[in-house]
Amino acid sequence: xxxxxxxxxxxxxxxxxxxxxxxxxxxxxxxxxxxxxxxxxxxxxxxxxxxxxxxxxxxxxxxxxxxxxxxxxxxxxxxxxxxxxxxxxxxxxxxxxxxxxxxxxxxxxxxxxxxxxxxxxxxxxxxxxxxxxxxxxxxxxxxxxxxxxxxxxxxxxxxxxxxxxxxxxxxxxxxxxxxxxxxxxxxxxxxxxxxxxxxxxxxxxxxxxxxxxxxxxxxxxxxxxxxxxxxxxxxxxxxxxxxxxxxxxxxxxxxxxxxxxxxxxxxxxxxxxxxxxxxxxxxxxxxxxxxxxxxxxxxxxxxxxxxxxxxxxxxxxxxxxxxxxxxxxxxxxxxxxxxxxxxxxxxxxxxxxxxxxxxxxxxxxxxxxxxxxxxxxxxxxxxxxxxxxxxxxxxxxxxxxxxxxxxxxxxxxxxxxxxxxxxxxxxxxxxxxxxxxxxxxxxxxxxxxxxxxxxxxxxxxxxxxxxxxxxxxxxxxxxxxxxxxxxxxxxxxxxxxxxxxxxxxxxxxxxxxxxxxxxxxxxxxxxxxxxxxxxxxxxxxxxxxxxxxxxxxxxxxxxxxxxxxxxxxxxxxxxxxxxxxxxxxxxxxxxxxxxxxxxxxxxxxxxxxxxxxxxxxxxxxxxxxxxxxxxxxxxxxxxxxxxxxxxxxxxxxxxxxxxxxxxxxxxxxxxxxxxxxxxxxxxxxxxxxxxxxxxxxxxxxxxxxxxxxxxxxxxxxxxxxxxxxxxxxxxxxxxxxxxxxxxxxxxxxxxxxxxxxxxxxxxxxxxxxxxxxxxxxxxxxxxxxxxxxxxxxxxxxx
Numbered sequence: 187x188x189x190x191x192x193x194x195x196x197x198x199x200x201x202x203x204x205x206x207x208x209x210x211x212x213x214x215x216x217x218x219x220x221x222x223x224x225x226x227x228x229x230x231x232x233x234x235x236x237x238x239x240x241x242x243x244x245x246x247x248x249x250x251x252x253x254x255x256x257x258x259x260x261x262x263x264x265x266x267x268x269x270x271x272x273x274x275x276x277x278x279x280x281x282x283x284x285x286x287x288x289x290x291x292x293x294x295x296x297x298x299x300x301x302x303x304x305x306x307x308x309x310x311x312x313x314x315x316x317x318x319x320x321x322x323x324x325x326x327x328x329x330x331x332x333x334x335x336x337x338x339x340x341x342x343x344x345x346x347x348x349x350x351x352x353x354x355x356x357x358x359x360x361x362x363x364x365x366x367x368x369x370x371x372x373x374x375x376x377x378x379x380x381x382x383x384x385x386x387x388x389x390x391x392x393x394x395x396x397x398x399x400x401x402x403x404x405x406x407x408x409x410x411x412x413x414x415x416x417x418x419x420x421x422x423x424x425x426x427x428x429x430x431x432x433x434x435x436x437x438x439x440x441x442x443x444x445x446x447x448x449x450x451x452x453x454x455x456x457x458x459x460x461x462x463x464x465x466x467x468x469x470x471x472x473x474x475x476x477x478x479x480x481x482x483x484x485x486x487x488x489x490x491x492x493x494x495x496x497x498x499x500x501x502x503x504x505x506x507x508x509x510x511x512x513x514x515x516x517x518x519x520x521x522x523x524x525x526x527x528x529x530x531x532x533x534x535x536x537x538x539x540x541x542x543x544x545x546x547x548x549x550x551x552x553x554x555x556x557x558x559x560x561x562x563x564x565x566x567x568x569x570x571x572x573x574x575x576x577x578x579x580x581x582x583x584x585x586x587x588x589x590x591x592x593x594x595x596x597x598x599x600x601x602x603x604x605x606x607x608x609x610x611x612x613x614x615x616x617x618x619x620x621x622x623x624x625x626x627x628x629x630x631x632x633x634x635x636x637x638x639x640x641x642x643x644x645x646x647x648x649x650x651x652x653x654x655x656x657x658x659x660x661x662x663x664x665x666x667x668x669x670x671x672x673x674x675x676x677x678x679x680x681x682x683x684x685x686x687x688x689x690x691x692x693x694x695x696x697x698x699x700x701x702x703x704x705x706x707x708x709x710x711x712x713x714x715x716x717x718x719x720x721x722x723x724x725x726x727x728x729x730x731x732x733x734x735x736x737x738x739x740x741x742x743x744x745x746x747x748x749x750x751x752x753x754x755x756x757x758x759x760x761x762x763x764x765x766x767x768x769x770x771x772x773x774x775x776x777x778x779x780x781x782x783x784x785x786x787x788x789x790x791x792x793x794x795x796x797x798x799x800x801x802x803x804x805x806x807x808x809x810x811x812x813x814x815x816x817x818x819x820x821x822x823x824x825x826x827x828x829x830x831x832x833x834x835x836x837x838x839x840x841x842x843x844x845x846x847x848x849x850x851x852x853x854x855x856x857x858x859x860x861x862x863x864x865x866x867x868x869x870x871x872x873x874x875x876x877x878x879x880x881x882x883x884x885x886x887x888x889x890x891x892x893x894x895x896x897x898x899x900x901x902x903x904x905x906x907x908x909x910x911x912x913x914x915x916x917x918x919x920x921x922x923x924x925x926x927x928x929x930x931x932x933x934x935x936x937x938x939x940x941x942x943x944x945x946x947x948x949x950x951x952x953x954x955x956x957x958x959x960x961x962x963x964x965x966x967x968x969x970x971x972x973x974x975x976x977x978x979x980x981x982x983x984x
Contacts, residue, residue, distance in 0.1 A: 228794030232909030267561020269498030321558025377409025448752025532824030534886030567818020596780030615935020616943030647792030666697030715820030782806030899956020
């Protein structure tokens with residue numbers, strides 16, 4: 187449908203607004219519904235099978251950026267990127283101290299938990315995409331032949347000049363006064379005379395080449411580089427009368443003294459005295475590292491930036507001889523310890539446990555192992571995902587307008603930014619109330635012709651778009667909205683008699699009602715680069731030619747590449763109808779935001795390939811910006827599984843999402859397997875070696891999906907086909923991150939599961955399963971209350 191036709195339709199000129207709302211709501215003014223002009227539709231072709239399929243990635247190619255490599259002599263080089271943060275990793279909304287050592291606002295006078303809101307560690311600073319990322323290089327000689335006492339050499343790569351120092355090593359676990367932050371050592375500056383100089387005396391250093399040092403002869407770049415060769419001296423710890431670990435010398439009569447320096451996962455080593463002397467580093471030592479951004483107003487102005495010049499950043503754990511590892515907090519005082527492999531759902535790029543109470547932002551974090559330059563790629567893509575494609579405004583206050591995307595949005599759309607549907611990078615709000623407008627979800631529309639072919643709807647095309655701007659730049663309902671008309675509900679009973687109400691929304695259309703309708707929720711956008719990196723052969727190896735004992739088969743979907751017409755394996759979307767992140771992003775931009783790209787250059791592409799190929803191109807997003815969005819999606823990380831007990835200090839209220847029962851979670855994992863859930867929700871997969879990002883290569887991941895289609899039975903059928911995905915067929919939804927769903931949604935709306943958000947709880951979601959999952963559903967219904975709660979605890983830990 188052309189812009190001129192739509193403008194004529196609503197009887198007004200639709201203009202790009204500069205300052206209008208970025209999100210439509212139920213209270214917006216509505217234009218009277220007018221019959222839509224009929225479109226010349228054509229069916230979308232799909233391959234009949236995988237004959238001639240072209241892999242998305244080669245078996246191997248040089249990565250964009252090398253994040254870790256080994257020199258010929260065995261030296262391990264690890265490179266990673268950082269971005270400015272507002273506060274520290276252990277600072278939450280409440281002040282906390284252990285019993286007897288200061289105020290503790292995490293509980294009230296009666297000992298009940300108190301929540302004063304989140305800290306500001308995981309949110310993003312103003313203009314985070316502009317001059318506020320930098321790189322760190324750690325050069326580790328622990329594997330070099332003949333080296334007995336390893337040394338870490340640290341180089342930095344900033345975009346602007348900095349003051350010397352700012353690095354912090356080793357969490358100060360030996361002091362009861364250290365809670366939100368505190369470290370033992372700044373490292374050794376190559377030129378110690380640079381410390382304390384009130385000027386940006388560390389110049390910009392060019393990025394090093396891939397797979398090689400910038401200065402192979404000297405290793406260290408300049409006097410602002412640093413070294414670490416020892417674990418600092420610290421106090422041995424003993425328990426006081428309240429069970430708090432404090433310096434042994436402060437405990438009268440103490441006879442047992444412990445060293446809590448972490449090496450190879452061992453904590454609480456008995457030592458003979460009250461002080462632990464400094465010692466050389468050794469392989470396996472866990473080193474907490476962070477680095478402040480210490481520039482000056484003059485240095486920032488030199489790069490055209492008048493913003494802030496001092497930031498905190500991510501706190502990472504480096505394991506000597508290994509590299510970066512996601513971490514969690516243990517006793518004492520949430521000391522950092524590397525997370526074990528079985529918790530790393532997203533591999534070594536998994537997001538560490540969050541002690542800042544910032545779980546709303548947990549789906550917005552970069553890979554833990556992100557490269558120095560890839561960090562900048564990540565934030566540039568994030569900016570686009572948060573930009574209003576009409577006004578260019580960022581949805582977070584204080585960020586510069588993105589003038590490159592101003593006016594790119596067509597006259598009819600559902601939302602103006604990716605973030606408006608993917609709330610906090612998670613799901614869209616579920617259909618929960620009567621008369622709720624569903625413009626944060628997708629309404630797929632279709633019709634069947636006389637030959638039985640599925641076509642785009644002759645009025646709407648492939649999707650119903652509801653919103654526009656009037657001549658004054660005000661967001662308006664164009665008169666063909668889709669709302670919740672009611673719910674069809676019925677009650678089922680679990681084996682122990684527990685009732686479960688199952689309901690699904692009925693829809694009402696202000697305009698014409700399509701012959702075929704599929705309501706689709708936005709999905710979480712975590713770990714997508716890891717899924718993109720799984721080799722096709724590994725996915726296809728899970729296709730069964732004959733059903734297993736439960737009737738589970740699994741089928742691949744195939745699509746034509748819109749750019750090349752090559753046959754590709756589908757892996758994204760509810761029906762695996764998209765083969766790459768570029769394909770997924772370009773489709774969403776067009777269908778949900780009315781923004782064109784070179785992949786879909788005209789808004790007439792909504793009515794089918796015939797008009798898509800012949801219609802004149804509309805002004806759209808540049809290839810560079812589409813690539814930037816795709817790369818951002820590839821680098822969004824997955825939170826680590828919360829199956830371990832954190833070492834919250836004595837008397838401090840644990841954060842709810844980290845207050846877990848490891849035994850219950852482990853029991854739930856066993857129930858998960860007993861129900862045969864893993865027949866589709868495959869627990870473990872391995873990524874390949876060909877993706878453009880090294881961060882997602884050769885990672886053992888736990889996504890709980892096989893990326894295949896399965897018949898889920900008539901109750902979940904939408905009768906909307908996408909290639910080999912018939913109406914009852916759905917791609918197995920990844921389960922990683924599902925336990926964060928409610929916290930990520932926050933106040934953004936109601937939470938719902940399954941393709942149309944109908945299930946209000948995980949129990950409801952399981953009870954909707956049918957078809958190939960019918961026997962697993964029956965086993966779930968027959969569980970004891972204890973086993974059922976264990977299973978839910980396991981799912982909530984993911």
